[in-house]
Amino acid sequence: MAEDQSFDLAGCLLRVRGRDQEAARQLVDHLYPLVIRIVRSHLPRRVAEEDLAQEIFLKMFTRLDQYQGAVPFPHWVSRIAVTTCIDQLRAQKRRPEFRWADLPENEAEVLQAVTADTAAVAPDESVAAKELVGRLLDELKPEDRMVIQLLDLEQKTLAEISALTGWNQSLIKVRAFRARRKLQKLFAELKKKEGS
Amino acid sequence: MKPNPPEWDRLVAAARRAPYDQDMSAPYGFAARVAALSQSADRPGLAFVFQRVSLRAMGLAAALAVAAVAINFTSVRHLFDNQAAAPTQTADDPTSELVDLASS
Numbered sequence: 001m002a003e004d005q006s007f008d009l010a011g012c013l014l015r016v017r018g019r020d021q022e023a024a025r026q027l028v029d030h031l032y033p034l035v036i037r038i039v040r041s042h043l044p045r046r047v048a049e050e051d052l053a054q055e056i057f058l059k060m061f062t063r064l065d066q067y068q069g070a071v072p073f074p075h076w077v078s079r080i081a082v083t084t085c086i087d088q089l090r091a092q093k094r095r096p097e098f099r100w101a102d103l104p105e106n107e108a109e110v111l112q113a114v115t116a117d118t119a120a121v122a123p124d125e126s127v128a129a130k131e132l133v134g135r136l137l138d139e140l141k142p143e144d145r146m147v148i149q150l151l152d153l154e155q156k157t158l159a160e161i162s163a164l165t166g167w168n169q170s171l172i173k174v175r176a177f178r179a180r181r182k183l184q185k186l187f188a189e190l191k192k193k194e195g196s
Numbered sequence: 197m198k199p200n201p202p203e204w205d206r207l208v209a210a211a212r213r214a215p216y217d218q219d220m221s222a223p224y225g226f227a228a229r230v231a232a233l234s235q236s237a238d239r240p241g242l243a244f245v246f247q248r249v250s251l252r253a254m255g256l257a258a259a260l261a262v263a264a265v266a267i268n269f270t271s272v273r274h275l276f277d278n279q280a281a282a283p284t285q286t287a288d289d290p291t292s293e294l295v296d297l298a299s300s
Contacts, residue, residue: 019235021231021232021235022231024230024231024234024235025227025228025230025231026227027231028222028226028227028230028231029222029227032220032221032222032226032227033220033221036220036222037220050223050226053226054226054229054230054233057230057234058230058233058234061230061234062234110207110210111207113206114203114204114206114207114210115203121206121207121209121210123213125210126210126211126212126213126214126215127214127215129207129210129211129213129214130211130214132207132211133207133208133211136204136207152200152204152205152208153208153211153212180199180200180201180204183200183201183204184201184204187201187203187204
């Protein structure tokens with residue numbers, strides 16, 4: 001998306017506003033990598049990524065008249081994508097309690113490795129680690145989950161998260177604090193159960 | 197900010213090494229479908245127009261009903277008063293009417 005410097009975004013937007021369907025198609029093609037990256041990072045379980053991407057693009061077209069150009073258009077679309085993902089996470093029913101015994105074998109091994117102070121996660125277990133991170137994130141509130149994912153997994157700065165979500169930095173810090181406290185509690189409970 | 201639990205840091209570091217799905221291109225027909233849907237969504241359907249108009253019509257009807265009661269309150273109250281007094285009157289009683297005629 002961003003690599004495609006030849007794409008005339010301003011001109012395309014003008015044509016889309018003039019109800020040019022071909023321009024709308026080009027705009028979707030142009031922004032798809034940006035949107036799908038956000039969707040894949042924050043996709044709730046049991047939601048198809050294509051459905052969510054479609055919902056984001058339809059919201060984008062519906063709200064196009066509200067875009068005043070104060071921020072670059074891709075940033076504006078990113079914010080729609082992030083808020084749509086949060087809405088989906090909110091709509092998702094709460095998962096049952098996280099239990100070590102319910103984990104697949106490879107994820108249980110990863111959890112064993114990270115809770116043991118010395119053992120390191122094997123490089124070939126990174127996919128299982130990613131799955132496990134997803135399970136743990138499911139235990140957090142959608143907004144807290146979003147913050148911790150952006151901070152820790154995507155390693156974004158507070159300013160970047162603020163631009164992406166529209167939340168001020170104090171709120172982001174509060175949400176990160178709450179998420180980390182919950183994660184700490186979760187690990188403590190897991191260790192306690194595993195020890196007993 | 198509160199530091200991460202060390203277990204979480206180790207787990208996230210491992211998760212970040214996971215290969216990322218590199219295919220970022222839109223599925224075939226996706227853009228055309230979304231563009232067509234967006235154009236059709238722009239045109240308000242009959243149901244949408246009905247919904248908008250019916251809600252306003254309902255509000256207007258409620259306001260008119262309240263206004264009508266307020267304006268005609270005195271007349272309505274007199275009507276009820278008259279109806280309450282009706283049993284003492286003899287207008288609809290043929291016998292009383294005959295007696296009245298005879299006495300007049």
